[in-house]
Amino acid sequence: AQRVTQPEKLLSVFKGAPVELKCNYSYSGSPELFWYVQYSRQRLQLLLRHISRESIKGFTADLNKGETSFHLKKPFAQEEDSAMYYCALSGAGSYQLTFGKGTKLSVIP
Amino acid sequence: GAVVSQHPSRVICKSGTSVKIECRSLDFQATTMFWYRQFPKQSLMLMATSNEGSKATYEQGVEKDKFLINHASLTLSTLTVTSAHPEDSSFYICSAPRLSTDTQYFGPGTRLTVL
Numbered sequence: 001a002q003r004v005t006q007p008e009k010l011l012s013v014f015k016g017a018p019v020e021l022k023c024n025y026s027y028s029g030s031p032e033l034f035w036y037v038q039y040s041r042q043r044l045q046l047l048l049r050h051i052s053r054e055s056i057k058g059f060t061a062d063l064n065k066g067e068t069s070f071h072l073k074k075p076f077a078q079e080e081d082s083a084m085y086y087c088a089l090s091g092a093g094s095y096q097l098t099f100g101k102g103t104k105l106s107v108i109p
Numbered sequence: 110g111a112v113v114s115q116h117p118s119r120v121i122c123k124s125g126t127s128v129k130i131e132c133r134s135l136d137f138q139a140t141t142m143f144w145y146r147q148f149p150k151q152s153l154m155l156m157a158t159s160n161e162g163s164k165a166t167y168e169q170g171v172e173k174d175k176f177l178i179n180h181a182s183l184t185l186s187t188l189t190v191t192s193a194h195p196e197d198s199s200f201y202i203c204s205a206p207r208l209s210t211d212t213q214y215f216g217p218g219t220r221l222t223v224l
Contacts, residue, residue: 036215044153044202044215086152095206095213096143101152 002027004087006100013077014108021072021103023061023087031089033063033070034097038084047072047085057081077107112136113205115216122193123224130188130219132159132203138183139205144176147200147218159186159203193223 005024013019025031035047048056050063050070061072070087087100112135122128132142140161145153157178158166165178175197177189186205190197202218 043217044204046212095141095204096155096158097153097204097213098155099145099152 002031002089002091002098004089004098004100006085006087006103008103009101010104010106012106012108015079016076019072019074019077019081019105019107021085021087021105023070023072023100025068025070025087025089027068027089027091030092032092033061034088034090035059035061035070035072036086036088036099038086040083044086077105079107079109081105082107113203113214113216115201115203115219117219118217119220119222121222121224124194125192127189127191128193128221130190130201130203130221132186132188132205132216134184134205134207134214137205137207137209139186139207140183142180142186142203142205143213144178144186144188145202145204147202149200153202156188156201159188161186190221193221195223197221198223 003026033050036044037047038044059074063070084102084104086102088097090097114133116131142159144156146156147153155168156171159178159180161180167173180186200218203216204213206213
């Protein structure tokens with residue numbers, strides 16, 4: 001069975017500090033990994049996906065198949081980064097998503 | 110940009126009644142849409158895949174007679190919670206993939222409260 005694990009429910013960091021949101025997955029095959037973000041009172045939106053290998057809003061995430069991880073990182077947190085972050089996976093070519101439980105990031109001014 | 114809307118945004122109903130939730134893709138066509146359920150402080154759980162012109166595909170444990178899905182057009186999918194009970198109270202979210210950009214868009218969600 002496929003599973004996404006986000007071990008931290010809440011992560012608080014000071015502005016300017018580095019951020020790492022952890023995500024581990026289990027999947028038999030080659031999954032596609034995503035990070036979605038939900039700002040307060042807004043809908044879920046795609047932050048980045050592993051196949052794009054891009055940096056969005058200063059965030060990056062590298063797929064580590066050996067460790068089955070897809071941690072989200074940002075070197076310097078900003079107050080506007082405060083939000084709920086969900087790691088998700090899908091099978092190759094599928095749009096069905098399996099979500100982690102989410103991590104609430106709080107950036108302290 | 111591509112937008113997916115849901116209506117209503119919130120609904121309160123009495124136990125035993127049925128509630129219909131609409132999901133629309135506003136500027137693109139979606140042959141497939143997805144329905145998720147989110148309990149408070151929990152993750153999104155995929156309920157079913159809505160397929161235009163054919164039957165929906167339900168995830169294990171989701172009662173198809175309880176959660177009726179109709180995907181009548183390329184821009185509209187509806188989820189009807191039949192004979193709702195308090196345990197059906199939840200946040201229901203739909204999503205639709207835009208194939209031309211290989212990107213999935215989420216609706217704002219519908220808060221259902223069953224009294």
